Amino acid sequence: MYCLYKDIFHLLQFWIIFTCFINYVLSGKMKIVEEPNTFGLNNPFLAQGSRLQPKVTPAPVSVSLSEGPAHLHRLAGKCFSLTESTYKYEFCPFHNITQHELSFRWNAYSGILGIWQEWEIANNTFTGMWMRDGDTCGTRNRETKVILICSATSKLVQVSEPSTCVYSLTFETPLVCHPHSLLVYPTLTKKLQREWDDAEQARYEGLITDQGYNNLLRDIFEDAGLLKSQRIKVTLPEVATNSETHNSLQKCTEDFQKQREEIERLHALLAQHNIPFDSRQSESSRTLSTTVKDQHLRGDNGLVDTQ
Structure with a gap:
């Protein structure tokens, strides 16, 4: 009998402890935050309103336009991810770079670190890819330079922030080995290659300075679509084709008739005031010439000589 009471006592004690634990859990502020399951512009299954919104459209990529090494264009449409600490980065060549905070904070950051814009060029070599116009960061926009390194496989290996709002990303690929x-x-058209040759020759002969040479190269790279153009575009006003222009034979005829009527009115006015006129036209100017005699309009006695 004593053993039975003892077993019942242990069961009641266990039940009380279990009940208290359940009440504590239910009454506590326990929150489960799921890891983000979207990567902004790179998730086609997410509703458009929930995606990260870019500031600009990525620069176009076209092999026919010779925009950089053609063999690298095969990376377009692919994405490569890297997880460091509590952040996951995703790099989509010729598209964008996104960062996603994997912590359980209610306001975990997910944003765009840059959108494909242009190449970085030095000494006849593509030294990097610039992804600009990312999310706002203080008074500027985030931007990322992508450094391409030779490797046996294509993968994203490192992301850093050497300066505020400016990121550095290292991407390995066998395509640059x-x-x-x-x-x-070699990526330029024949026409642009000739322009580069001419610039080299001009610098060699001392016809242009190093600064002028660099400016010519910049123009060549912009024409090739390798660099974002910094030229100021001036739109010339178009010639308006309105009712006042002679855009048809009928309009020209109507204007001629109006001018003829005006001439006849002036003739009548001169005749009314007894002012002789010569209606002969000059062959050179073909304009009506009027010769005013030493007469005055009726009612006008002219200037009085007081001397």
């Missing part, structure tokens, strides 16, 4: 894979000159 060939010694000439990142040369600029």
Whole structure:
């Protein structure tokens, strides 16, 4: 009998402890935050209103326009991710770079670190890809420079922030392992190659300065679509084709008739005031010439000589 009471006592004690635990859990502020399951512009299954909104459209990528090394264009449409600490980065070449905070904070950050804009070029070599116009960061927009490194496989290996709002991303790929894979000159059209040759010759002969040479190269790279154009576009006003212009034979005839009527009115006015006129036209100017004699309009006695 004593053993039975003892077992019942233990069961009641266990039940009380279990009940208190359940009440504590239910009454406590326990929150489960799921890890983000979307990566902004890179998730086609997410409703458009829930995606990250870009500030600009990525620069176009076209092999026919010779916009950089053609063999790198095969990376377009692919994405590569890297998780460091509590952040997950996703790099989509020729598209954008996004960052997603994986912490359980209610306001975990997810944003765009840059959108594909242009190449970085130095010494006839593509030295990096610039992804600009990312999310607002203080008084500027976030931007990222992508450094391409030779490797056996294509992967995102490192992301850092060397300065505020400016990120550095290292991307490894076998597509840049060939010694000439990142040369600029071979990617240009024949016309732009000739312009570069002419610039080189002009600098060699001392016809232009180094600064002038660099400016010419910048123009060539902009024409090739490798750099974002910094030229100021001036739109010339178009010639308006309105009712006052002679855009048809009928309009010209109507204007001629109006001018003829005006001439006849002036003739009548001169005749009314007894002012002789010569209606002969000059062959050179073909304009009506009037010769005013030493007479005055009726009622006008002219100037009085007081001397």
